[in-house]
Amino acid sequence: MESKKQISAISFGKSDGKNEARQPNFESLFYDGSGDYEKLKNDPLKYLIVGRKGTGKTILARYFMKKMQEEKHTYAKFIVAGDFTGEKLKNFNYNVIREEEREIFWRYLILNELTKMLVEHENGLLSRKWIGKLKDIDTNLMFNLEEMVQENVVNSNFGGSVSNHGFSVGGNSSLESKNSKKLKPATYFDQADKMMETLLKVMTRVKNKYFLFFDDLDEIKIGSLQRDSDESNMTLLSDSLYDFVVALAYINDKLLDAGSKSRVISTMRQDIVDQMQRKTKNFNKVLTDNGIKISWFSPMIKETPQNTALGKLVLHKIKVSIDSYHDMNNKALFNTVFTQAKPQKRPFSFIVNRGFGRPRDVIEYLNLIQEKFPTAESINFHMVTQVQSEYCSWFYDELQNEISILGRSEDIFNTLELIKKNGQGIFKYKTLKINLEKGDKEVKVLGLKDDLKALFKLGAIGNYHKEKGSRTATVEYSYREGTDNPDFSKEFIIHPAVQNFLSIK
Known part of the structure; x- marks a missing residue:
């Protein structure tokens, strides 16, 4: 076997999917161990990519987009909240649109983006007539939507006006109501239906x-959606x-129906x-038929980490980064890069157990090790513990x-x-409740x-029994076992x- 290489030569990737997709070697670093890309590519029913933050939703979508752009007669466009919904929601002030009109509102916004793509790329004689009609309908819809929002503002006793630049707060609603042009929602709905019909004729x-x-889309500015000051961000989103x-x-x-x-x-x-x-x-029917759920955690992480999805992801990145490692079998390569002096001191297991079973956590941890020990030829337990505090600070920010x-x-x-004041890594609900009642104000x-339920669902705490x-305890975390409800008869573990961030031993 060739000599070991420095870990600085490995491209572990970025913790943010958008940034990873910008890397020149992004496509070669992409790993589809669970076959999610193949599902998205081959099943026309799939259009929702679901997963916790940091599980690789953006990376999968960006990779699929890049592969589609390589095909002939195929066009792809990527839109994020900042350049789509943020501006539209600001202009049309989503919070004053009636509930029954909101789905039509979103329908128009999606159709508007599809229309832009068609207008840009379709110039043939066959489609020119329909493209022109599509542009006219789009213009009418924009005008009608602004009028409908204006009417809703007046009916909601909101002071404000709608200009060519969108809705602005201010003005006198009683005066505006005299001049308000009454628009029947049916007019807008009919226009949206015509837009869909015309777009399909082009397609x-x-x-x-x-x-x-x-x-x-979860990064939509909440102020654009606020209806009630008591509503939580989660409810609004x-x-x-x-x-x-x-x-x-x-x-x-x-x-699909149009072929x-x-x-x-x-x-x-x-x-x-x-x-x-x-x-x-x-x-749930939509999620079952139309969704792809991304999940990475595996109980095999202790015994055979090189065979888990996270282990294979890291090994794939190592093999792509270093040519001499490319043909090594997974077990040999894993033992080359991750060395352990004792069975209970496994560096990779230590890393995975300090995350939520997500690629983002593992990648961030490995990048911190690489930054601190660039000339090292392998990763050992000592190196992992040396960057633990820095990683845990980053992890806690993610949790917040x-x-x-x-x-x-x-x-x-x-x-x-x-929990921090309690100072115990393992605690009982009753003990915490007593401390709360006796503690400072x-x-x-x-x-x-309710708070402990929320922390359990997030994975910040788990059940311990x-x-x-018995020499060993059973520890259950929601992100591993898939349960959202803790057992209050058992102890909790942080x-x-x-625990490291809160300095609890």
Whole structure:
């Protein structure tokens, strides 16, 4: 075997999918161990990519887009919240559109983006007539939508006006109501239907395929959606993005029924999807038939880490980065890069157990090791522990970002403070409750049980149970076992990375 290479030669990738997709070797580094790319490519019913933050939703969508762009007569476009919904929602002030009109609103916004693609790429004689008609309908829809929002603003007793630049707060609603042009919603709905009908006529007349991708819609500015000051960010996002998914399903169904191979695809965060499930009893059918759920964690991480999805992902990146490692079998290569002095000190298992079973966590940890020990030829347990504090600080920031979008986020942060003050890595609910009742008044927790449920679902805490006389304990985390509800009769254990950050032994 050739000599070992420095770990600085390995491209582990970026923790942010957008940044990884910008790398020149992105396509070669992409790993499709679970076959999600093949599902997306070969099943025209799939248009939702669902997963927790950091599981690779954006990477999968970007890779699929790049592969589609390589095909003849195929066009693809990627849209994120900042350059799509943010501007549109600001202009049309989503919060004053009636509930029954919101799905039509999203439908128009999706169709508008498809129309832009068709106008740009279709110049043939066969489609020119329909393209012109499509442009006229688009213009009328834009005008009608602005009028409908203006009417809704007046009817909602909102001061404001709609100019060519969109809605602006201010003005006198009583004066505006005298001048308001009454628009029947049916007029707008009819125009949206005409746009769909005309777009399909173009799609069935041309040989080009179109793929439109939406990503990071959870980054919509909440102020654009606010209806009630008491509504949580999660409720606002899930309600609005549910309307988006309904519109997405409608348009994709129409494209399929017309025999078009074009598709509109969107990523969607798992926690937002979970909230949508509570909204309607039929949403699970959409996820089952039209969704791809990304999951990485495997219980084999201790015994055969090189055979787990996360292990294979890392090995794939190593083989692509270093030619002399390319033909090595996975076990030999894994033992070359990750060395262990004792069975209980496995560096890779240590890394994985300090994350949520996501590629983002593993990649961030490996990049920190690489940055601190660039000339090392392998990764050992000592190196892993040397960067643990820095990693755990990053990990806690990730956790805070996820908490901030939840309802009662301030209470959940207060409960974390209570757990920190308790100072025990393993604790009972009853003990924490007693400490809360006896403790200082600075920590205000109104719903301790609900907060612990939220932290359990996030993976910040897990259930811990050890039978009397047993050497080993059973530890259950939601991201590993797939359960959202903790057992309050058992003890709780703090996630290792959170425990490290909170300085709890």
